[in-house]
Amino acid sequence: MSVATGTGFIALAGVAAEFGVVMLMYLRHAIDAHPELSRKETFTPEGLDEALYHGAVLRVRPKAMTVAVIIAGLLPILWGTGAGSEVMSRIAAPMIGGMITAPLLSLFIIPAAYKLIWLRRHKKSVS
Numbered sequence: 001m002s003v004a005t006g007t008g009f010i011a012l013a014g015v016a017a018e019f020g021v022v023m024l025m026y027l028r029h030a031i032d033a034h035p036e037l038s039r040k041e042t043f044t045p046e047g048l049d050e051a052l053y054h055g056a057v058l059r060v061r062p063k064a065m066t067v068a069v070i071i072a073g074l075l076p077i078l079w080g081t082g083a084g085s086e087v088m089s090r091i092a093a094p095m096i097g098g099m100i101t102a103p104l105l106s107l108f109i110i111p112a113a114y115k116l117i118w119l120r121r122h123k124k125s126v127s
Helices: 003-033 045-057 060-079 085-121
Strands: none
Touching: 003 045, 003 085, 045 085, 060 085
């Protein structure tokens, strides 16, 4: 792995971390805004699923737009043939691949993990 590829992975890690942090903020806000989840006597797992679904759906369009713009900006760099294009394509390649997988991770895995952690933390207060 070259230094340029490592640089691409570092840039990808930054974007993926931002995706995750913003998703967590939206999920937390959706749970806080859900009326069933604020009182333990009215809690249902379906209410938690609904809140998490609502929070994740709010991020679909902004995330799709961000990914589309990043990929559209990186494709000319990846396909470039001018001076320095070999190095730049090595930076762009991992970012393009990661821009396909990072949004999927933040849209599906993070809400599922958040649900498991939320249920474990609130297990005593719900039971």
